[in-house]
Amino acid sequence: MQEELLRSLVWTDYRLALLFTVLFPLILLIWAFVQKNEPMQRLLLIYWRVASLLAITVYLMIGGILVGFIAGLIATVLIPISLWFWVDLNEEIDDQPTKPLKLTFTSWRWAVTVYSIVAAIATVPFVRCALSRETFGLPICQVWLEAPLIYKDFFHANSAPGFLGFLGIVGLIIYMLYLIYFVLVRLGKQGRSAVQQ
Numbered sequence: 055m056q057e058e059l060l061r062s063l064v065w066t067d068y069r070l071a072l073l074f075t076v077l078f079p080l081i082l083l084i085w086a087f088v089q090k091n092e093p094m095q096r097l098l099l100i101y102w103r104v105a106s107l108l109a110i111t112v113y114l115m116i117g118g119i120l121v122g123f124i125a126g127l128i129a130t131v132l133i134p135i136s137l138w139f140w141v142d143l144n145e146e147i148d149d150q151p152t153k154p155l156k157l158t159f160t161s162w163r164w165a166v167t168v169y170s171i172v173a174a175i176a177t178v179p180f181v182r183c184a185l186s187r188e189t190f191g192l193p194i195c196q197v198w199l200e201a202p203l204i205y206k207d208f209f210h211a212n213s214a215p216g217f218l219g220f221l222g223i224v225g226l227i228i229y230m231l232y233l234i235y236f237v238l239v240r241l242g243k244q245g246r247s248a249v250q251q
Contacts (some may be wrong), residue, residue, distance in 0.1 A: 061197050067173060068201040074166045075105055075133065082159055089155050093146035096248055097137065104136040105129065110225040115202035116210075117219010123177070123184040123198070125226060130174040134167040140248040 079101055086094040107129035114122030138144065150156050183195035203215075210218055 057193055057197070060194060061200070063176075064197050065201065067176070070169055071108065071173070074162070074169045075108055078162045078166070079105070082155075082162060085155055086159070091150075091155060093143050093150075094155070094159055097140065097143045097147070100136055100140070100248065101133070104132050106225075107132065107229055110222050110229060112202045112205060113218050113222030113225065115199050115222075116206045116215050117217075117222055118190070118199070118215065119219045119222060120184040120187070120190050121226070122222070123180055123195075127174060127177050127181060130170045130177065134170045137163050137167060139246060141246040143248045 079098055083095070083098040083102070086098060107125055111122050111126040111129060114125055147156065147159070180195065180198065182189050183192070183198070184190070189195060206213070206215065206218060
């Protein structure tokens with residue numbers, strides 16, 4: 055019974071992630087471009103760069119790469135940070151008149167922040183799945199692989215899981231190099247301003 059409850063919770067998490075981290079921000083990005091709302095466009099483009107770690111996590115999970123559990127946790131921590139970190143964008147968005155786009159954007163930003171915090175706390179116990187092949191093989195860890203494997207069957211039916219895992223590793227390396235560059239170089243130069251100086 056516990057395994058079925060866990061499976062239900064994991065699938066709920068994947069569905070919420072799809073809703074809050076893919077569908078809503080995609081709609082908002084299109085809406086912001088149509089409305090020519092530059093601060094929201096910039097913030098959403100930053101969001102997509104950060105949230106790409108979730109896509110990398112899916113490919114790591116497909117390949118059975120243990121670090122996928124840690125990458126998923128890191129993504130849920132970085133997403134709310136990316137949405138609230140930029141002082142200049144926050145001020146520009148706050149100064150805008152209250153219109154449907156601003157109201158929807160603000161609601162989504164708070165919702166994805168709450169979702170990410172809850173998801174991060176809920177996934178901390180599953181970090182042990184990344185510690186060894188033995189723990190990775192446990193049923194409570196394997197439940198997390200079901201949705202990525204269905205994604206693989208739907209979008210990459212003819213690709214080997216090992217190859218997709220390799221793509222996930224390459225993506226993770228590129229992501230980490232950019233994150234290190236951002237923290238060590240760009241952050242010192244531009245601080246909490248999203249506009250490059």
